[in-house]
Amino acid sequence: MNATAFSFFVGIIVLTLLITYFAAKKNKSTSEFYVAGGNITGWQNGLAIAGDYMSAASFLGIAGAIALNGFSGFFYSIGYLVAYLVVLLIVAEPLRNLGKYTMADMIAARFNAKAIRSAAALNTLAISTFYMIAQLVGAGAIIKLLLGLEYSTSVIIIGILMTVYVVAGGMLATTWVQIVKAVLLMGGTIALSLIVLAHFSFNPVELFNQVAAKIGDKAVTPPAPTTFTAGLDSISLNLALVLGTAGLPHILIRFLSVPDAKTARKSIVFATWIIGLFYLMTPILGYGAAYFVGQDSIKKANAAGNLAAPQLAAYLGGDIFLAFISAVAFATILAVVAGLVISAASAFAHDFYSNVLRKGQASEAEQMKAARWASIGIAVFSIVLALGAKSFNVSYLVALAFCVAASANLPVIVLTIFWKRFNTTGAVTAMLTGLIGSVGLILISPNIMPAADAIFPLKNPGIVSIPLGFLAAYLGTVLSGKVSEQEEEKYTEIFVQANTGIKQLG
Amino acid sequence: MGDWGRVAQTGSFQELIRQKSSFIVPATIFFFVFYFILPVLTAYSTVLNKKAVGAINWAYLYAFAQFAMTWGLCHLYMRKANKFDELVNKVKQEITDKGGKAE
Numbered sequence: 001m002n003a004t005a006f007s008f009f010v011g012i013i014v015l016t017l018l019i020t021y022f023a024a025k026k027n028k029s030t031s032e033f034y035v036a037g038g039n040i041t042g043w044q045n046g047l048a049i050a051g052d053y054m055s056a057a058s059f060l061g062i063a064g065a066i067a068l069n070g071f072s073g074f075f076y077s078i079g080y081l082v083a084y085l086v087v088l089l090i091v092a093e094p095l096r097n098l099g100k101y102t103m104a105d106m107i108a109a110r111f112n113a114k115a116i117r118s119a120a121a122l123n124t125l126a127i128s129t130f131y132m133i134a135q136l137v138g139a140g141a142i143i144k145l146l147l148g149l150e151y152s153t154s155v156i157i158i159g160i161l162m163t164v165y166v167v168a169g170g171m172l173a174t175t176w177v178q179i180v181k182a183v184l185l186m187g188g189t190i191a192l193s194l195i196v197l198a199h200f201s202f203n204p205v206e207l208f209n210q211v212a213a214k215i216g217d218k219a220v221t222p223p224a225p226t227t228f229t230a231g232l233d234s235i236s237l238n239l240a241l242v243l244g245t246a247g248l249p250h251i252l253i254r255f256l257s258v259p260d261a262k263t264a265r266k267s268i269v270f271a272t273w274i275i276g277l278f279y280l281m282t283p284i285l286g287y288g289a290a291y292f293v294g295q296d297s298i299k300k301a302n303a304a305g306n307l308a309a310p311q312l313a314a315y316l317g318g319d320i321f322l323a324f325i326s327a328v329a330f331a332t333i334l335a336v337v338a339g340l341v342i343s344a345a346s347a348f349a350h351d352f353y354s355n356v357l358r359k360g361q362a363s364e365a366e367q368m369k370a371a372r373w374a375s376i377g378i379a380v381f382s383i384v385l386a387l388g389a390k391s392f393n394v395s396y397l398v399a400l401a402f403c404v405a406a407s408a409n410l411p412v413i414v415l416t417i418f419w420k421r422f423n424t425t426g427a428v429t430a431m432l433t434g435l436i437g438s439v440g441l442i443l444i445s446p447n448i449m450p451a452a453d454a455i456f457p458l459k460n461p462g463i464v465s466i467p468l469g470f471l472a473a474y475l476g477t478v479l480s481g482k483v484s485e486q487e488e489e490k491y492t493e494i495f496v497q498a499n500t501g502i503k504q505l506g
Numbered sequence: 507m508g509d510w511g512r513v514a515q516t517g518s519f520q521e522l523i524r525q526k527s528s529f530i531v532p533a534t535i536f537f538f539v540f541y542f543i544l545p546v547l548t549a550y551s552t553v554l555n556k557k558a559v560g561a562i563n564w565a566y567l568y569a570f571a572q573f574a575m576t577w578g579l580c581h582l583y584m585r586k587a588n589k590f591d592e593l594v595n596k597v598k599q600e601i602t603d604k605g606g607k608a609e
Contacts, residue, residue, distance in 0.1 A: 071548075071565055071566070071569075074566075074569055075545065077569075078541075078544070078569050078572050078573075079541075081572070081573065081576055082537065082541050082572055082575075082576055084576065084580075085534075085537050085576055085579055085580070086534075088580060088583060089530050089533060089534055089579075089583060090530070090534065204562075205559055205560040205561070205562060206560070208560055208561040208562045208566075209560045209561045211561070212561035213561075217561075220561055220562070220563065220566070221555050221563055221565070222548040222552075222554065222555055222563075222565045224552055224555075225548075225549060225550050225551065225552070230549070231549030231550050232549070234545050234548070234549045235542070235545045235546060235549055237545075238541070238542065238544075238545040239542075242538075242541060262587075262591060265583075265584065265587055266584075268580075269580045269581070269584055272576060272577065272580050273577065276573050276576060276577060279573075280570075280573055283566075489508050489510070489511065492508070492510050492511050492514050493508070493510040495514065496510050496513050496514055496519065497510075499519075499522060499523065499526065499594075500513075500519070500522070500594045500597055500598070500608075501594065502513075502597075502598065502601075502608045502609065503609055504607070504608075504609045505509045505510065505513065505601065505606060505607065505608060506606060506607030506608075506609070
């Protein structure tokens with residue numbers, strides 16, 4: 001085991017546990033647990049959004065994808081960033097004005113039905129679990145390579161840490177772990193980029209020139225068009241990337257941890273700057289790795305290119321820099337999985353247990369207990385699945401999560417705010433159709449079936465499953481009969497609330 | 507008509523919604539079109555594959571322009587949103603002027 005790497009890893013664990021210790025003292029009520037009492041400031045939340053969002057898939061995956069596939073890998077960076085315009089312009093402020101602890105609160109503000117909360121909780125659990133398994137599988141593989149620990153040991157260590165942060169420290173600890181991670185990740189990425197650029201007299205154009213000269217033009221040029229289906233697949237991927245973020249429950253609950261819509265708005269703009277600067281550096285990392293480490297060595301270390309960034313750090317800065325960058329990757333994964341656990345736990349404890357099973361009659365103490373047990377249950381469940389999913393390709397699990405979020409959650413969120421006729425049946429139909437449609441299409445796609453036999457030809461089903469979600473919302477609403485006067489009045493109420501932030505009239 | 511209905515009928519609320527949609531609708535259409543031009547063009551043509559600056563081609567320049575577009579639109583929205591906030595305050599003022607309460 002690499003001693004420097006080991007001490008960096010221990011340093012990060014100690015730091016995050018200290019944060020949890022201090023947060024735990026404040027973590028008394030359900031509001032503290034779910035949304036840190038709604039007291040996070042704009043810049044803190046901005047950093048935390050960035051920390052919650054830039055997962056192992058972003059840091060390790062995109063660098064590797066650009067190193068091996070060139071321009072196609074950069075699509076992820078663009079889509080993940082532009083997605084914040086959907087969040088900022090359409091979703092975030094109404095969500096802040098209508099929500100309390102979870103995404104389901106916002107929909108239930110209009111349609112107060114158990115079926116709505118149950119379906120929304122189910123979607124949150126499904127999306128968060130897929131996302132979490134991907135992070136855990138990636139984390140296990142990377143720690144195994146860097147520290148020599150067994151895959152299962154690595155997964156269990158991360159699983160225990162994320163459970164401790166969430167159960168003891170709730171949203172406050174999760175937020176600060178995400179802030180620390182965002183600062184570490186930006187620091188590490190800027191340092192690595194500057195060292196790469198120093199070899200090209202700090203001229204990015206020179207980096208592109210040298211890469212094209214050494215590896216060939218195909219490294220920097222988009223691949224030439226092939227078939228109609230392949231083109232459609234690429235467009236479909238981009239659709240899921242740009243629409244998925246606004247339906248990801250662990251990102252949406254971040255807007256509920258701030259006091260008002262104005263702060264939510266400020267925090268998104270702050271996050272968009274950080275996330276954008278980070279993604280702007282991904283070609284430097286990817287091409288730097290391809291140029292210095294070489295595509296063959298990258299593929300040899302990990303076929304998907306997931307170790308390109310750490311390999312680049314080792315090449316340019318030796319063992320100590322490798323240890324630092326690996327520790328950054330470790331912190332990245334911890335922060336993201338903690339965010340996922342808390343969003344899944346709130347969906348289960350707040351939406352399903354408190355509001356559906358106990359019909360809102362559970363005491364504060366009972367709710368806290370349920371939230372803690374839900375966190376433990378979800379962590380154990382994901383760990384067990386991740387242990388079994390060791391040989392799965394992690395990238396399609398993340399794409400699945402984005403696609404399910406865009407298909408199952410986004411139509412309902414948007415129509416709840418903007419469509420006057422929308423009703424309970426339409427909302428439930430849309431959530432279930434989006435979930436089943438996107439997961440079902442992935443199961444019969446080339447991701448799972450051999451390419452020649454796949455019933456559905458696209459790897460990314462978004463272009464079919466997202467419109468399907470909207471269509472189900474429309475049909476469910478129209479076919480279930482007329483909207484009552486009461487329902488129309490309810491819409492007027494939430495429409496005023498969503499746009500003004502007024503909670504009560506007296 | 508309930509209390510909320512009366513707020514929805516006020517001039518300042520209607521003005522808020524009118525100003526919001528006249529910014530958000532065109533801005534959303536614009537960024538979706540701007541965003542999808544890139545994957546559509548690279549999927550079905552090679553027009554963006556020509557070199558622009560050194561080895562950097564038009565596809566990369568267009569991609570970088572999406573970053574500038576995102577940041578630019580964020581700040582444009584922030585400026586607009588400050589005006590929306592003023593209108594929200596007017597809505598609240600109108601309610602309290604009529605002896606109601608808005609929290």
